Amino acid sequence: MRWLLLKDLQILRRSPLLVALLVIYPIVIAVLFGFALxxxxxxxxxxxxxxxxxxxxxxxxxxxxxxxxxxxxxxxxSIDPIRVDSREEAxxxxxxxxxxxxxxxxxxxxxxxxxxxxxxxxxPPTVEVxxxxxxxVKRRFVEATIEARLxxxxxxxxxxVLREAAGYIDVIVRGGEIPLPLVGAVQILGLQRSQEIxxxxxxxxxxxxPDRAALEQVSRFxxxxxxxxxxxxxxxASIGSPVRVKQTVVNGSRTPLDAFAVxxxxxxxxxxxxLLLAAGLLALEREEQAxxxxxxxxxxxxxxxxxxxxxxxxxxxxxxxxxxxxLAAFVGLDWSRVPAWLAALAGGALGFAAMGVxxxxxxxxxxxxxxxxxxxxxPIVFLALVPxxxxxxxxxxxxxxxxxxxxxxPSLRALDxxxxxxxxxxxxVHLLALTAAFGAIARAALRxx
Amino acid sequence: xxxxxxxxxxxxxxxxxxxxxxxxxxxxxAVIGPNGAGKTTLLQILAGxxxxxxxxxxxxxxxxxxxxxxxxxYSKLSVAENLRLFARLEKVRDVDAVVxxxxxxxxxxxxxxxxxxxxxxxxxxxxxxxxxxxxEPAVLLLDEPSASLDPRQRERLWEFIAALGTTVVFxxxxxxxxxxFADRVLVLADGELLFTGAPEELVRGDSDFEAAFVxxxxxxxx
Numbered sequence: 001m002r003w004l005l006l007k008d009l010q011i012l013r014r015s016p017l018l019v020a021l022l023v024i025y026p027i028v029i030a031v032l033f034g035f036a037l038x039x040x041x042x043x044x045x046x047x048x049x050x051x052x053x054x055x056x057x058x059x060x061x062x063x064x065x066x067x068x069x070x071x072x073x074x075x076x077x078s079i080d081p082i083r084v085d086s087r088e089e090a091x092x093x094x095x096x097x098x099x100x101x102x103x104x105x106x107x108x109x110x111x112x113x114x115x116x117x118x119x120x121x122x123x124p125p126t127v128e129v130x131x132x133x134x135x136x137v138k139r140r141f142v143e144a145t146i147e148a149r150l151x152x153x154x155x156x157x158x159x160x161v162l163r164e165a166a167g168y169i170d171v172i173v174r175g176g177e178i179p180l181p182l183v184g185a186v187q188i189l190g191l192q193r194s195q196e197i198x199x200x201x202x203x204x205x206x207x208x209x210p211d212r213a214a215l216e217q218v219s220r221f222x223x224x225x226x227x228x229x230x231x232x233x234x235x236x237a238s239i240g241s242p243v244r245v246k247q248t249v250v251n252g253s254r255t256p257l258d259a260f261a262v263x264x265x266x267x268x269x270x271x272x273x274x275l276l277l278a279a280g281l282l283a284l285e286r287e288e289q290a291x292x293x294x295x296x297x298x299x300x301x302x303x304x305x306x307x308x309x310x311x312x313x314x315x316x317x318x319x320x321x322x323x324x325x326x327l328a329a330f331v332g333l334d335w336s337r338v339p340a341w342l343a344a345l346a347g348g349a350l351g352f353a354a355m356g357v358x359x360x361x362x363x364x365x366x367x368x369x370x371x372x373x374x375x376x377x378x379p380i381v382f383l384a385l386v387p388x389x390x391x392x393x394x395x396x397x398x399x400x401x402x403x404x405x406x407x408x409x410p411s412l413r414a415l416d417x418x419x420x421x422x423x424x425x426x427x428x429v430h431l432l433a434l435t436a437a438f439g440a441i442a443r444a445a446l447r448x449x
Numbered sequence: 450x451x452x453x454x455x456x457x458x459x460x461x462x463x464x465x466x467x468x469x470x471x472x473x474x475x476x477x478x479a480v481i482g483p484n485g486a487g488k489t490t491l492l493q494i495l496a497g498x499x500x501x502x503x504x505x506x507x508x509x510x511x512x513x514x515x516x517x518x519x520x521x522x523y524s525k526l527s528v529a530e531n532l533r534l535f536a537r538l539e540k541v542r543d544v545d546a547v548v549x550x551x552x553x554x555x556x557x558x559x560x561x562x563x564x565x566x567x568x569x570x571x572x573x574x575x576x577x578x579x580x581x582x583x584x585e586p587a588v589l590l591l592d593e594p595s596a597s598l599d600p601r602q603r604e605r606l607w608e609f610i611a612a613l614g615t616t617v618v619f620x621x622x623x624x625x626x627x628x629x630f631a632d633r634v635l636v637l638a639d640g641e642l643l644f645t646g647a648p649e650e651l652v653r654g655d656s657d658f659e660a661a662f663v664x665x666x667x668x669x670x671x
Contacts, residue, residue, distance in 0.1 A: 003537045011525045014564070289521040293580070296498045297510040298538040 004299065004307045008281055012315075022273055022319060027326060029269055044145050047093035047102035047130075048081040052110050059114040079149055087128070094130050101131035101142050166236050173226045191229070195222035262327045263416040264385070270320045270348050270415075271377055271408055277312035278356025279369035282442075286364050286449055301446045305439060308357050313349035320345055324419075333419060344411070344418035347428040351407030354438035361445030377408070384409040407434050450495070450513075450588045450616070455504035457490050457640070464490045465640040467504065472588065472618055477610075479631035480620040481662065483671065486637040488620035489518065492592045495618065511539075514586035514615075518593045520577035524566030528557050528576050531565055532583065539584040551579040555609070571602030575609060582615065591619035595626060628658040636662070638671040 012019055050057075058067050082099050084090045090102035105127060112125040127150060131142040171178055175190025189197075198219045205212045285291040285304070295301055324341055327333070356373065363369035384403045388396055403409040414427035450472040457465040465487045472478050480488045493499035497510025498517075522531050532548045541547045552558040555575040565573060574594060581589055594610070595603040607630050610617060621627055627634050628648045636644035636651070644651060644665065652661045 003534055007523065007526065007530075007534050010530065011523060014525045288523055289517055289519040290523060292493075292498050292517055293515060293521040293535070294538070296496060296515055298535075 044100040047090040047099040049090040104128035191226040274316035274352035275356040275373040278353040279360035282360030283369040309353040313353040340418035344414035347431040348411030351431040354435040357442040361442040451507040479627035482637035487640040514581035514589040516581035520573040529561040
């Protein structure tokens with residue numbers, strides 16, 4: 001088997017195009033994924049046109065003057081703004097692809113805001129949003145991104161309004177100063193202070209004074225009102241975010257999206273490299289007419305299969321390990337888990353290699369084997385990535401069974417566990433069982449090879 | 450080499466029916482017959498590449514050199530690398546000496562470093578035969594060795610085989626080759642061995658071997 005391994009390595013060495021593809025393909029995938037993940041859509045580039053005339057961006061909330069520009073700045077904390085002067089310019093930025101979308105603040109935005117906050121009627125201000133909808137995925141992404149950013153700005157604005165309202169309540173309860181337009185600062189006595197004054201006056205009255213009962217009623221009212229308004233402050237605060245979210249993972253792990261994307265990218269590369277190599281190397285033995293000569297006492301059929309599985313698995317592990325190391329430069333991967341990476345890659349590579357030799361044994365020609373490997377692998381990937389709960393439960397169970405019959409899903413689970421932590425043994429045992437099953441299919445296929 | 454009542458059955462079809470014969474040391478035996486006669490099946494069974502349904506062959510596969518019809522070589526490897534690989538798989542003791550000897554015998558010493566895929570059909574067939582000879586077999590089995598060669602290449606190939614001095618069993622479509630290069634011919638038709646003897650015995654005074662062969666088959670209902 002050693003000589004066959006060396007022979008196949010020599011053949012690979014003399015197939016520069018194939019080797020270049022095997023090495024360059026995962027590196028390109030790794031770099032592309034790396035850039036995509038590290039330069040992810042944390043701060044999407046959005047064109048922003050503020051059409052509100054200068055000096056008119058201010059509005060009052062309870063006598064306090066606020067500037068809409070402050071809230072635009074908050075919005076810019078979560079987007080990368082390209083400031084433009086007109087609606088047309090903003091739309092052009094979107095059309096050219098320079099910006100993911102455009103936000104236009106119309107000229108009447110602050111006027112409408114003033115009117116809304118002053119309960120003066122009329123509709124609330126409208127922010128215009130422009131974006132490209134080249135495909136449903138991009139459309140959904142842009143919609144979700146801009147809606148999320150506007151929700152953040154709305155929340156920030158409502159927090160200010162609520163804070164101002166809470167401030168009013170505090171002044172009413174404890175007393176203080178309230179700024180009013182035109183009039184200026186107005187001193188408010190406050191319920192607590194009013195009660196104190198009334199109580200002190202009541203103390204000076206004779207015990208049988210008819211005014212005492214009336215004043216005690218007013219004092220009681222001031223006390224109750226103060227206490228209840230004090231309670232209303234946390235109620236008011238809860239209006240801004242009435243529902244809090246507590247998330248608990250029932251199944252699976254809390255894998256970060258970028259680390260999961262790394263696991264997917266590496267598993268896809270592992271699959272392609274191993275499948276194509278194993279299927280091609282076995283089919284090549286027949287294309288070169290050497291199979292009959294080899295199995296005529298020189299090498300057993302099982303040894304030949306083992307050699308192809310081992311060689312393609314070793315090559316694929318080397319290439320995908322290189323890919324993982326490359327991706328680790330972009331995504332913070334835990335280097336102490338390298339032994340787990342190797343175990344997962346080896347398990348996955350064995351599973352794919354066994355499937356590859358089964359394909360090679362059945363196809364018997366390199367081209368047919370390569371085509372068959374591609375045709376089989378793509379649906380396997382898509383099926384394995386269907387999330388539970390997104391389709392009918394019965395259909396999901398069927399898909400789960402189909403996915404479990406091929407090495408992609410257990411390889412992805414193993415690699416995800418190896419990179420991010422989690423149950424590693426079970427998917428590796430699953431992969432070893434698949435290796436044995438596909439090995440048996442390949443062995444049977446060699447009977448009529 | 451002796452074959453005893455060798456039969457091969459594929460489903461309901463008999464590819465070989467109780468074929469028995471012997472080959473003496475140093476003899477060159479041609480297996481001839483129409484298409485589908487069972488020539489390749491017989492040689493594969495003799496080589497141990499195919500198990501018979503019944504019957505037996507006296508030699509073990511490792512005692513027989515097998516040269517399949519299509520050159521069974523790795524086209525990305527050089528002539529010497531192919532020879533070295535199969536010599537190692539045959540567990541030949543002195544690999545380098547055997548490879549050098551084969552390169553001398555095939556007169557391909559100057560092409561030893563060339564990739565097999567870049568050789569002519571004739572030279573590829575020489576390497577193919579050389580690999581069959583690596584284990585110094587008692588018998589060399591050649592399945593239509595000249596099938597894909599031009600007349601000049603055929604002539605050179607047969608000169609090469611004649612110079613080997615080894616016991617050779619070969620199949621061919623070209624009955625002229627059988628007449629010229631075989632000491633004895635085996636005529637197969639529909640898996641049945643119809644004749645075994647010297648070419649002259651089949652001709653029986655007829656000057657044209659091919660015509661005599663066709664007449665013989667007609668006379669036997671083929």
